[in-house]
Amino acid sequence: MDIGEKLRNLRVQKNLTQEELGERTDLTKGYISQLERDLSSPSMETFFTILEVLGVTPEEFFREENAQHQVVYREEDSTLYYDEENGYELKWLIPDSNEKEMEPVLLTFDKAGEYKTFEPSLAETFIYVLEGSVALTLGETQYKARKGQSIYYQATEPHQLKNIAGKKSRVLVVVTDSYL
Incomplete structure (x- = not known):
């Protein structure tokens, strides 16, 4: 699973820029960019804060759904x-x-x-x-x-x-x- 790509997709879906997500989580735009490109790993606290802003629980984030089978x-x-x-x-x-x-x-x-x-x-x-x-x-x-x-x-x-x-x-x- 590409965590960075999944974070980016959630951010885009919420219509947020990297800068806006950074402002809402007290992180820099550059750090958000690094996370989305899997160049950095957040602490658990930071990760949970990002998920909260994106409106997703950790369970939902890591759930491996067979979306291709959902109709x-x-x-x-x-x-x-x-x-x-x-x-x-x-x-x-x-x-x-x-x-x-x-x-x-x-x-x-x-x-x-x-x-x-x-x-x-x-x-x-x-x-x-x-x-x-x-x-x-x-x-x-x-x-x-x-x-x-x-x-x-x-x-x-x-x-x-x-x-x-x-x-x-x-x-x-x-x-x-x-x-x-």
């Missing part, structure tokens, strides 16, 4: 993250999706909410609008979709998704693993 995932398997400043909630539907080829998430926008801008990558992205209306800015072009419509693109240009409805919007997003 049905329950509501309690999902992980939620709410960004109050940008007005969105991100719900990872599959607990270890960042280790798979596709990452399905539910993205719920508050009125005027927007998701962060992503740099170009080789990722392919599928978005299905469940509620409201959204606008995708892909490079210099903006595409709009409303409830019942889909968006599909290769992320070869900077891209950002925003809510353009006068109310809450909700989308299902599936991204291939080439986005990191």
